Amino acid sequence: MTQRGTLGVAVIGTGRMGADHVRRISQVTGGARVAAVVDVDAERAKRVAAGVEGCTAYTEPAAAMAADDVDAVLIASPGPAHEAALLTAFEHDLPVLCEKPLTPDAASALRVLQAEQKLGHRRVQVGFMRRYDPEYVELKALLAGGRLGRPLMVHNRHRNVASPPGFTDAMLINDSVVHETDVTRWLLDQEITAVTVLRPAPSPNAPEGLADPQFVVLETEGGALADVEIFVNCGFGYQVQAEVVCECxxxxxxxxxVMVTTMAGRWGGTVAQDFVERFEEAYDREVQAWVDATRRGEVTGPSAWDGYAAAAVCEAGVRAQSEGRRTRVDLIERPPFYA
Amino acid sequence: MTQRGTLGVAVIGTGRMGADHVRRISQVTGGARVAAVVDVDAERAKRVAAGVEGCTAYTEPAAAMAADDVDAVLIASPGPAHEAALLTAFEHDLPVLCEKPLTPDAASALRVLQAEQKLGHRRVQVGFMRRYDPEYVELKALLAGGRLGRPLMVHNRHRNVASPPGFTDAMLINDSVVHETDVTRWLLDQEITAVTVLRPAPSPNAPEGLADPQFVVLETEGGALADVEIFVNCGFGYQVQAEVVCECxxxxxxxxxVMVTTMAGRWGGTVAQDFVERFEEAYDREVQAWVDATRRGEVTGPSAWDGYAAAAVCEAGVRAQSEGRRTRVDLIERPPFYA
Amino acid sequence: MTQRGTLGVAVIGTGRMGADHVRRISQVTGGARVAAVVDVDAERAKRVAAGVEGCTAYTEPAAAMAADDVDAVLIASPGPAHEAALLTAFEHDLPVLCEKPLTPDAASALRVLQAEQKLGHRRVQVGFMRRYDPEYVELKALLAGGRLGRPLMVHNRHRNVASPPGFTDAMLINDSVVHETDVTRWLLDQEITAVTVLRPAPSPNAPEGLADPQFVVLETEGGALADVEIFVNCGFGYQVQAEVVCECxxxxxxxxxVMVTTMAGRWGGTVAQDFVERFEEAYDREVQAWVDATRRGEVTGPSAWDGYAAAAVCEAGVRAQSEGRRTRVDLIERPPFYA
Amino acid sequence: MTQRGTLGVAVIGTGRMGADHVRRISQVTGGARVAAVVDVDAERAKRVAAGVEGCTAYTEPAAAMAADDVDAVLIASPGPAHEAALLTAFEHDLPVLCEKPLTPDAASALRVLQAEQKLGHRRVQVGFMRRYDPEYVELKALLAGGRLGRPLMVHNRHRNVASPPGFTDAMLINDSVVHETDVTRWLLDQEITAVTVLRPAPSPNAPEGLADPQFVVLETEGGALADVEIFVNCGFGYQVQAEVVCECxxxxxxxxxVMVTTMAGRWGGTVAQDFVERFEEAYDREVQAWVDATRRGEVTGPSAWDGYAAAAVCEAGVRAQSEGRRTRVDLIERPPFYA
Incomplete structure (x- = not known):
């Protein structure tokens, strides 16, 4: 720890998400500072570092993690680089906030699980930020309180204005539906056991090669159903909605x-235009919670197991897309370490 | 026609729905009067007739339909009695408002179709009252206007406080989901081609032998998907909701x-407790529209074809329940008569 | 009574409201028919009568009221003609539904009160249709149920797209705020004792000579306050809202x-464009309730006293506008006849 | 400035608000730390200081402000102590975030204005936190954008569950309505010129001696009206609502x-129970904005002029309460320094 207990953070990756986390740690949240930034693009790393007092630029994660003033690591590099960065952080026994996905597939996620278990204590928090969104938190608390009884079904809507260039059917599952995968597991406290993907006739706004929207049905070990409308070219805004149907x-x-206006014959409000607008507060709270827990010497939040389980469900989801039928999710038995 | 053009209606069946239609025609809507009521229970028919000026009680539909002051027939008897009543009405060439279902299965519905075609002109309006609900009417008009683009998905919720004694899995489809079947066909102007039924772990409030809730997925000839949450023991109220997701x-x-109250730490409103409360206005408008059209010598509203198509989808739905897989809907080609 | 108990109604006045009531009685509501229409414009009366089976056109109310097939009177002529029509109806001892205002001022309303009292039984229902609007009815029932405790304040909003040509400050009170005057008296079951009118800087959309919007504060005998935003050139739609603030x-x-749409970055719904759209159901229910009560030989709904009290409050309101200060309402003591 | 540019803040007053700001600066917001706390209760100051690394306890504001590691002052002591603390801060030329009220009356506020002007540059931000509430910010932005046209009226609702012991009619204005006073001035960018206070019959839940609710009407120099329902014993929750009525x-x-639940026959959500729950985010953003501006060497947010104007309106409001009539607000001409 640096003096005054301020946490020195190395941010790995200085793309959109990484740069935003640098801004967040420096200007929005308390208790931490960005001591190092890492990017294979040395120029970009230097540019970002230049804007932060006392921040050093690196091109190698290992070099940053070895620095004296680095107490913790935030991984925001592309998914395929996560496994190596995580294993390096384990070598330095540093706490990590790893942007989702933990790793791009279940096999590599499993290797991370095994490495963390060897370490003997949890080090990883995975960046499923919806768990920090005030609305989801309120929903989780309501379900936990038991007044509604047991959840039977979850209806999810996940809509984006437009998909980025190169977006594929598999990315629809891995990058978008992965969030509903995690919140379903978290809200219901149950693993997902099977996935079915239905593809209606696509919207004319969907780019060629992408079936959009799609309709995903998740089944849980407790017999609950979660359906997900995923529509990444809906045109009108960014919308994330969830309805949990319980016994009572x-x-x-x-x-x-929020604000309701009435003009020109209509009443209503605006729809967020991107995930930053909708989930900005969730990101702030996520990072603050990670910093606070780390300064207390604890690891909280979504674990590497959550990252692995999400990867396994997404793998099944992509198979379900191509095979056009209900597909079982293959999960190893949950290690007691992650109980 | 009686003098002043008032329509003389014979109401077949004086159970809950029939008695309510007698009240409606006598006291709420205009342009018609109840000239005859028919029930196999002669005492009940007499009791109902006694409350209406100039109304005669019968035990045989044919006798009522032969009466001079009967210009039109409203069938509200149990479903298995519909086919015979319809064929009798055709013999007298009387316009009919037939409560849903048209008949209990696709084969009998097909016989009604054939008989009406032989008659050479439409005589039947089927009682799918949701088409007269102001909210559904507004939704249909919006879709027809084209501003939202083509419909891609419909999300339906259909919840009842509690199911009546003896309610079965098949009735869940035939009596409840049949409404979503019809509104999906009507809103999208497309036939339904396949049905899948998913059954999550049942609510403890479901009576033994009934899997409740269930989740039904309908596919249309145009490639749209309609999902239906049907939950007939939700405990809290009667709720019918629909969200249509379109291209734009x-x-x-x-x-x-309607009314929003704030008290004791909560804001909100009440939920209707039964379908009468929710759809009373739809029933009033349905009957008024039928009376008005009949007095003009026209037949409008849901046709016998709509009744047949709903029966065919429900048959597939019940098969899908028991077989646990996606089931194709068998429909004859649509006769030009019903184009 | 005509045969079958159908009520024969004479509609006095065949302008917008009168013609609409003719349509309503003929085609929407049950139990009555239009037996006569009256208009000083003989051609217009004949045109309207021609569209209704068995309907005779008159130019004199007295002639219509003397006709054998007229059992009841609906007055929809201009306000200044109401007193004479009401007194004529009293001579024939006919039940009357009188469109608001009962008469244009308190003095003439008082003469009507006295004439009705001489008759010895109530004959008049005044057309304050908001009392039949389902939302106001639900609000009244909630207040009557007592769960919210005693009402302390009522916040009213009353907005029109645009005022008709020639609309004056006095008409803002007499034609628009008169409705809030009545619903406040009815919801709280208290007389109004004082009126204050505040005039903010006018909207540029207000026609010359009209101060629009205005803000009216009503005080009741029980010490409750009701404020009214009246804005008759709001541009965006017709809106009538009320919030009652109670002890609990x-x-x-x-x-x-009703229907919520999401498109082009916004969620929301439409605003009604005129009072017919907003209160059509209230008019239907009002006329049906009047027909039903009349056929039972009863008089229900807003009484001539309610018409008089509204006129007295409006007179005070118009004085308050011109004098710019809190103005007391002068009311005679309520006769036991109207208790 | 301390090293790394972290702002060292002295928090004056460690009661509810002061202690909460200590927590906020230490744990929630970034860029500042609590270097000193001051309280006449030395024990309490020590207790609070003990929980913060590197924080010193004082009993005299002047001593804290003289400390080397203090760069800025947050005043959260009782209102009567504000003037002295502000003048001391001016002596040390320290930037100040002063909780509302600036001072308890217009005369003392005027002295603060004069002292700040002598200093030659702005040093004070007044704690009107609603200006940092995301909803008010969105409303302000909408009005500033001009799409709705000029504001004509503002309807405000301000409700508390229950008033604290000893709450008086004057405190209703000075502690509660002062917020509507400020947001009205801010949203409309106009000074308030007159106040009227109406007192309906009190709720039985109001403590003896307090007239609750009250209804306040503010008039602005531009001719707009703002009405405020203030009801501090409403029983059901903490509610702050505002509707701005504009030309279009x-x-x-x-x-x-936020979250809508349906159970037991009702749909709806919860109402916040106190101002912390409703405005927590506003406080966070306010303090962060003050820290950020201070680190940039700027003073933004509500000025001492805003504090003075609010005090002047509140003085007029209290006079209006006791005199029972419209009361003019006395304001000095706005110094160019605060233009």
Missing amino acids: GTARIGDGH | GTARIGDGH | GTARIGDGH | GTARIGDGH
């Missing part, structure tokens, strides 16, 4: 009624 | 925000 | 959430 | 629709 009632989040 | 936007009905 | 909670109506 | 439309905030 339902709860819905994501309607986003 | 979505539209949702059924939230039921 | 609040209740609000008029938000009008 | 309206905008409303404060409905607080």
